[in-house]
Amino acid sequence: MIGATILVVDDEPAIHRFLTPALEANGFLALRADTATQGLALVASRRPAVVVLDLGLPDMDGAEVIRRLRAFTDVPIIVLSARDRESAKIEALDLGADDFVAKPFGVGELMARIRAAIRHQMQAKGETPVLKLGAIEIDIPRHRVTRSGVEVKLTPKEFDLLSMLVRHSGKVVTHRHILNQVWGAPHEHDTPYLRVYIGQLRAKLEADPANPALILTEPGVGYRAGEASEPEKMPPA
Template structure:
């Protein structure tokens, strides 16, 4: 199979692609095919490794298999979309319409079913890279004085020491950290984190925010981090 002649190969020199797939033969085939077009290829065999590589290497595009050994590819996509807008091309044996819709609704940009034709695959890669050129990039880590919230690694550091948070505490802090300086309403936080049936359970949110403030040593009367907008919601103080 001739892989040397595709338009736009000379423009791909600066592009880094991350392939997340647990099949070594597939990764090797894609590495050879993509490298022949001038792309730099990095690989991961598990979802956790893929998320780590995405955070560290900041690829221009991610090729994602859904059947990974440690976590489902849909979960990888969900976590990735919490902090990154990188284009994602799903490459999977799952061919049902429901699986495709779930992936596309979950933030995938395109979906290719295995087995696949390499020329069509390369054309889809080029199309996604063209579409994403100049698009907004989200920061995966927020630094707010002594507080660091790393959305990619799901890690919170205060004064150079890790902070142990419950699942709900981290979810609230992460939601605020994705929009520093912007007010997130109580109803939106409750809907996103507890679900649409809990939008009136504001006491849940007050308890979690109270625990967060204790763990972050944040005085509600003079907050450094989490600011209350009375009757509306909360915001994380802007890094500026």
């Protein structure tokens, strides 16, 4: 993970002035692109570990950039954008982005998302029979979940839901995708049903279900598995 190349595709010079030293301070190699065309070329030639992508680029909409990237690479894409519409987030994630961070953002949060994206990519290359999330261990073959070594009884659907979220640890997973994968296409719009199951998992797994740290909500979009941080916000450019 240390020394991994992170490509930032953004047309705002202030973002690069802010992120380049932050990435280097966290042990990454920063690569800069000011346009979508430059970004696509650098992904093909330099093969970065993660792409941090702004949606509002001067030469191409970010959604089209994601489409083109997904035509030839599975590099993790973290969308970094001032667009706060839920529809924009959902479109980016459904097109293949791995995560979405809204401007203004906290540098600590973004670095954590980058590290999580790299870990997830590494895990995806070699499926493991035991998944981990904090003190939670999920033994896939045995259908067994423990918290700090103590077994937690889950229903089959709770187990499937938890496993699905942890397999995508560090990524935002949309409501529709979760419902489709765990319950099937006929249920992909049953968001209230999903909320009930998320509440049940939090009650069984979280130290403080009212303030979850393991199963996090992305309002209006979906859920993510992973630790949350709330660092100081960067002011708007």
